[in-house]
Amino acid sequence: MGFNHRFLLRLITNLLICTLVLSSVSVLLWTIDEFIGWDILPENISVYVRGLIIGIAWVTFTFIVAHTLLSITLFAEASASRAKLPDLQISLPLKRRLKRILALTVMVSILLIVGLQAVDGVRKNITERTARQEAIIEFNQIQKTVDQSLPKVLKLFTPSLLKSIQTNTISASEINQIFESVRVSFPHEPSLALLIPAKQPYKYYKLDRQAIALDKNSVPYLRPQFYLGFPNQVENQVVAKLFSKQVYALKNELKGGFINNTNPSYWGVLKLNNQAIALVYLGVNYTCPQPTKLIKDTCISPGPKTLHTN
Secondary structure (H helix, E strand, O other): OOOHHHHHHHHHHHHHHHHHHHHHHHHHHHHHHHOOOOOOOHHHHHHHHHHHHHHHHHHHHHHHHHHHHHHHHHHHHHHHHHHHOOOOOOOHHHHHHHHHHHOOOOOHHHHHHHHHHHHHHHHHHHHHHHHHHHHHHHHHHHHHHHHHHHHHHHHHHHHHHHHHHOOOOOOHHHHHHHHHHHHHHHOOOOEEEEEOOOOOOOOEEOOHHHEEEEOOOOOOEEEOOOEEEOOOOOHHHHHHHHHHHOOOOOOOEEOOOOEEEEOOEEEEEEOOOOEEEEEEEEEEOOOOOOOOOOOOOOOOOOOOOOEOOO
């Protein structure tokens, strides 16, 4: 259809050599960076380099296919010429018809790709929305279970343990038994944490499973996390209210040092002689998918409506 096959073959051969060289160099650099570990590519451009390598590889593959087809075409023409076969003449109307069919095929292909992309986007949004709605339902169910479990957890703290908490003489083995028993005895393996007033210059210290360490003789000891305060002012207000034996409803997400309401969780107060001596946090490691532009629902725990105490 008017193509100069020899010219195209030479052009594609030259382009193919260039892309093969680029592909070889790119793959070599990427292999050195990924597997040998020379770290020659900065992290901020590493992703773009990988995309460039994939693009060059596809272009090279396309050139190889085109080169093969042109080589076969020229070989066929040369064979036909040597065999003195008559040249097939294509009429002008047929050429126009073929060009129209080719243009129509390209347009239909483009529209099909765009349409499939749109359908994929719609299906993806529906899938994400369904998954998030299911996650919210699961979150609320776990939240209800945690709410029912917290009063039972508070009853595990005996008067002697409450006294040791008040006097900062807690036994690592005893508190570790409570942490482990709560984790294995209640649904969804909840984690338990305590926030206890600390001596100056600190304000609080937190005890959880991560605060239990073992010495060289495998004897547990406490390694609490001390706080001068919390970076989040909302968490400071919540903690202050709880130590004052008041509730503080959360309306927004709070990922703090002690309270994380993006997980199904509830919190309460341990009292001794009508004095708040520690805060208790009970939570399950379950998080809903992140909100998107189309799905803005969030999974957060507002906290207890009434104060949970022992």
